[in-house]
Amino acid sequence: xxxxxxxxxxxxxxxxxxxxxxxxxxxxxxxxxxxxxxxxxxxxxxxxxxxxxxxxxxxxxxxxxxxxxxxxxxxxxxxxxxxxxxxxxxxxxxxxxxxxxxxxxxxxxxxxxxxxxxxxxxxxxx
Ligand code: SF4
Numbered sequence: 001x002x003x004x005x006x007x008x009x010x011x012x013x014x015x016x017x018x019x020x021x022x023x024x025x026x027x028x029x030x031x032x033x034x035x036x037x038x039x040x041x042x043x044x045x046x047x048x049x050x051x052x053x054x055x056x057x058x059x060x061x062x063x064x065x066x067x068x069x070x071x072x073x074x075x076x077x078x079x080x081x082x083x084x085x086x087x088x089x090x091x092x093x094x095x096x097x098x099x100x101x102x103x104x105x106x107x108x109x110x111x112x113x114x115x116x117x118x119x120x121x122x123x124x125x126x
Contacts, residue, residue, distance in 0.1 A: 008022075013070065025068050037058055042086045043086045
């Protein structure tokens, strides 16, 4: 499967792709794969999202330059037992939890998720 530029950074596009494609792209292009950052930096322990973001600022900075951010986030949302922990797609657990609840609610009502309706790219707050 040939993917266009920006596809793997676009949540709406990633939501249409099968796990195998997303996983292959993440494994081959993940910016975090070099392992230069302390593994603990990927697992903030604070409860509040803002404190979580401060605690994981170094990891989030790596995600902000990652070409497969959307694919990474999509995998986390689909595989929640694993995806609820740590930093995925540049988002902390509370932020992904909110996205996931929104997606589940949209699936129940048949409405389009807000981030898909807006055609939004993932926004990484600093
Ligand atoms: S978005 Fe972040 S956690 Fe996900 S693959 Fe890229 S660098 Fe790694």
